[in-house]
Amino acid sequence: MSELKAYAVWDAGTRWFHWLNVLCVIGLMAVGLVILFGRDLGISGDGKVLLKTVHTLIGYVFALNLIWRFIWGFLGNQHARWQSIKIKRGFIGTVRQYLASIRAGRPEQYLGHNPLGRLSVVLLFALLATQMVTGLVLAGTDLFFPPLGHWIAQWVAAPGIDPGLLVANAPQMYDSAAYESMREYRKIFGTIHVYGFYTLAVVIVMHIVAVVVTEIRSGSNIISAMFTGHKILSERPQDEQH
Numbered sequence: 001m002s003e004l005k006a007y008a009v010w011d012a013g014t015r016w017f018h019w020l021n022v023l024c025v026i027g028l029m030a031v032g033l034v035i036l037f038g039r040d041l042g043i044s045g046d047g048k049v050l051l052k053t054v055h056t057l058i059g060y061v062f063a064l065n066l067i068w069r070f071i072w073g074f075l076g077n078q079h080a081r082w083q084s085i086k087i088k089r090g091f092i093g094t095v096r097q098y099l100a101s102i103r104a105g106r107p108e109q110y111l112g113h114n115p116l117g118r119l120s121v122v123l124l125f126a127l128l129a130t131q132m133v134t135g136l137v138l139a140g141t142d143l144f145f146p147p148l149g150h151w152i153a154q155w156v157a158a159p160g161i162d163p164g165l166l167v168a169n170a171p172q173m174y175d176s177a178a179y180e181s182m183r184e185y186r187k188i189f190g191t192i193h194v195y196g197f198y199t200l201a202v203v204i205v206m207h208i209v210a211v212v213v214t215e216i217r218s219g220s221n222i223i224s225a226m227f228t229g230h231k232i233l234s235e236r237p238q239d240e241q242h
């Protein structure tokens with residue numbers, strides 16, 4: 001057997017993002033599920049507004065963390081950068097070669113993401129960004145929360161009502177025609193947010209299964225590496241830079 005060697009892989013910026021993101025997504029999915037099935041659970045009116053407010057406050061932490069990660073893609077170490085994440089020409093060939101190495105019982109080892117891992121990270125980032133954008137629109141159109149709430153309130157406030165005082169679930173404060181037309185525009189964002197949630201749930205399960213299987217099959221410590229930052233490999237990694 002080849003010698004084991006430790007490599008510094010995930011920098012602190014990437015690790016903090018990863019675990020804060022995990023916590024936020026768990027919180028958002030849990031509260032989101034209760035909102036989704038609110039009617040069946042007998043929650044309505046003020047209870048639902050409270051849940052949406054809590055969900056949105058977690059959503060702000062989630063959004064800031066995600067934006068920070070997108071910036072870190074230009075500043076972080078080699079493995080945190082977009083250059084290592086983006087799908088490049090010849091990617092399908094790289095995936096085929098990786099799958100062949102798994103079938104042959106000697107999976108290629110990578111310092112950063114293996115080709116399948118890179119695919120799942122791109123998919124996850126796309127879904128998380130979709131949830132962030134649609135969530136911020138929903139928070140503006142439902143609760144009149146920033147960054148869009150200010151404009152939405154000006155759009156739907158009834159004559160004589162100060163838009164700055166508008167609150168959720170208070171139809172007497174809205175101009176009903178403007179409110180109805182705002183809700184029409186909003187619909188598509190709600191639909192994408194819900195389907196984004198279901199898709200994200202499936203991709204997260206796939207991500208966790210893939211990580212556990214890779215850990216077991218390749219014998220490398222990819223799970224603890226997201227805590228310690230270090231990967232211990234027995235083979236020379238495919239993406240080692242000299």
Ligand code: HEM
Pocket residue numbers: 025028029031032033035036037052055056057058059060062063128131132134135136138139140142143190193194196197200
């Ligand atoms: C991983 C990220 C997220 C997930 C999985 C998620 C999930 C959900 C789910 C399942 C619902 C219930 C949908 C419904 O009943 O129509 C929901 C609603 C909502 N989400 Fe998110 N969400 C995420 C991110 C965000 C963010 C970043 C924000 C804003 C900062 C946000 C704001 C809202 C609002 C305001 C609602 C209430 C919509 C309504 O009026 O029904 N969400 N979310």
